[in-house]
Amino acid sequence: MSVLTVKCPTCDTEVVWGxxxxxxxxxxxxxxxxxxxxxxTESRRIADKQPFEAGLGDVDLLALDDELMQQDNEFFK
Ligand SMILES: [Zn+2]
Incomplete structure (x- = not known):
């Protein structure tokens, strides 16, 4: 099985064509x-920035807690 390779134009590393x-x-x-x-290179740095989503998970957890508390109340009545 032969593998076709090319040389990276920037650093001359062998690159498998596939x-x-x-x-x-x-x-x-x-x-x-x-x-x-x-x-x-500059535009790549901008693309690497991840959107800030930290608050989203907290809201979901709070909603889940409320649901569990309600279920517990029903259970212990
Ligand atoms: Zn390279």
């Missing part, structure tokens, strides 16, 4: 962005 290499012909997303230029 579904396991989503950034081909580059070896990684980083090398792809380096090739695109500095501006692309």
């Amino acid at each position: 579904p396991d290499s989503p950034f081909r012909p580059f070896c990684s997303d980083r090398c792809r962005l380096i090739d695109l230029g500095e501006w692309a």
Whole structure:
């Protein structure tokens, strides 16, 4: 079984040409962005920021607690 490989244009690493290499012909997303230029590196940093969702889980937990308390009250009557 022969595997087709290409060399990453940025760092000359051998890259397997297949579904396991989503950034081909580059070896990684980083090398792809380096090739695109500095501006692309900046936009990548913005894309990496995750939306702030910490409050959402707390609200769900509180609602669940209320539900459990009501069930307990029914049970112990
Ligand atoms: Zn590379």
